[in-house]
Amino acid sequence: MDYPQFFSYIAAIIAPLLLSQNASFDFNNLKDSCTSIRPDNSSKFFTEVLNKILSSKETQNIKEQLGGILWIYNKWRTSEYVPLDVFMANNQINKYFKNDRIGVFLLSIAMYDKMKMTHSKPLYDVLHSWISTNINAEIIKCPQFVRALTIAIVIVCSKPNHSYEDFFDHVHVKLLTCYIRSEPLPEPEIQAREVQCLYGIQIMSAALEHPGGMVLRLFHKLYQDSVISKESFELWKKEDEFKAGFDEDLETKTMAVVVLNSFFLSLAANDSDEEETAD
Secondary structure (H helix, E strand, C coil): CCCCCHHHHHHHHHHHHHHHCHHHCCCHHHHHHHHCCCHHHHHHHHHHHHHHHHHCCEECCCCCEECHHHHHHHHHHHCCCCCHHHCCCHHHHHHHCCCCHHHHHHHHHHHHHHHHCCCCCCHHHHHHHHHHHHCCHHHHHCHHHHHHHHHHHHHHHCCCCCCHHHCCCHHHHHHHHHHHCCCCCCHHHHHHHHHHHHHHHHHHHHHCCCCCCHHHHHHHHHHHCCCCCHHHHHHHHHCCCCCCCCCHHHHCHHHHHHHCHHHHHHHHHHHHHHHHHHC
């Protein structure tokens, strides 16, 4: 296709039609459109549609919002399962990854697909190998890679009648620990990755409409298993600067902080106990 804006124009027409089907929308609705064109153009078209949906966010009423990244995650999760590679081949992810919400979405769904199709026992080795083969080292070094991995884990753990006690099993913890501390890094870089892990939980909690106990339980789990340091929890809580490309980070944080009051009180109590022991 020789017209650079062609897919953007088509996406601008299609995205409102998809949003108008809110109640019945399914990502399978896009499958025929994407598979009828060449693979590279399919990736381009799919990304354009996602970006149009992202920028079309509007509030219908106090409980319903169309468009935006939370809507995209929720619709992907509730749609009839269709793997990302129907829309975008694994070897296209590096090309279309950007350090923004859609980039993280594509990466998280690609990793989710791999997790979904792999039994838990070999999961660490299989996913580690897939990442090494398919994802550029520069993307893996990006703190938002850990956000994408966290989101993938939350989605794969989200099942009917699930218990948050079952989230983040030892394999998931091993994966997070590996990619947070994949190499010797200065403490600020490790903390940046840890904070992105917490944002991944925050965003998925919002996409799932704030299920009771989820954020509190997962924060406790990450602290107890020494995946996230006390300092990084505090950094996440205090961070209040708007970051371009990640609009929902501040929009959805208030609710998460409110339900974590007891968690941060326990962190403060642990601090006091440690100081008394040191004295």
